[in-house]
Amino acid sequence: MRRYIPVAFLVFVVYMAFSGSVSPYGIAIGVLLAIGVSLVTSRYLIKDESKALSFRRFAHLAWYALYYLTVEEFRAHRKVIGIILSRNMPVKPAIVRVPYRARSEYTIVASANSITNTPGTVVVDIDTKRSLYYVHWIYAVGLDPETTYENVLKSFESRLSKVFE
Numbered sequence: 001m002r003r004y005i006p007v008a009f010l011v012f013v014v015y016m017a018f019s020g021s022v023s024p025y026g027i028a029i030g031v032l033l034a035i036g037v038s039l040v041t042s043r044y045l046i047k048d049e050s051k052a053l054s055f056r057r058f059a060h061l062a063w064y065a066l067y068y069l070t071v072e073e074f075r076a077h078r079k080v081i082g083i084i085l086s087r088n089m090p091v092k093p094a095i096v097r098v099p100y101r102a103r104s105e106y107t108i109v110a111s112a113n114s115i116t117n118t119p120g121t122v123v124v125d126i127d128t129k130r131s132l133y134y135v136h137w138i139y140a141v142g143l144d145p146e147t148t149y150e151n152v153l154k155s156f157e158s159r160l161s162k163v164f165e
Helices: 004-019 024-045 055-085 105-117 145-164
Strands: 094-099 121-127 132-137
Touching: 004 024, 055 145, 094 145, 105 121, 105 132, 105 145, 132 145
Parallel strands: none
Antiparallel strands: 094 132, 121 132
C-alpha cells in the first residue's frame, strides 16, 4: 500500500495543475486517474517502500522543482538570450565529459533530464561504466572534469540526491 500512495498523489497533483478544474467532476476524474496510474506503474517506479512516504523527500522534490524552474532556468535563458542578441555570437560549443557521483538510477536520469531541459546544454550520451555524461554545451567555460561538473551538473545532482538517494 505504501508504494501506491506517492505515485497516486503526484499523478493527482499534476492532473489538477494541468487540468485547472476544481469541479467535482474534475476532482473525481483526477482521483480515478491517479488510482489507475498508481496501480499500473508503482511496482516499476518504487523500489524501496520504506522511502516512499518520506515527507522530507517530498519537501526536497518541491524545493528542487521551485529552484529549477526559477533560478536555473532563468540563468540559462538569460545566457542564451545574451548569445542570440549579441552581434558576434559569442559561443564556445563543445561536447564535454561531465562526471557524475550519483548512485541512484533515478538521480542519474533526473540530472540528465535537468541538464537537457536547460537551454544551452544537451546530454548526448551517458557512460554508466565510467560515470560520465557527454554534454553538448553551447558556451563551454572549461573542458576539465571539475569545471564541467561545477558548471553543468553540481546544482542539479546535489539537490536531486536528497530526493532519490
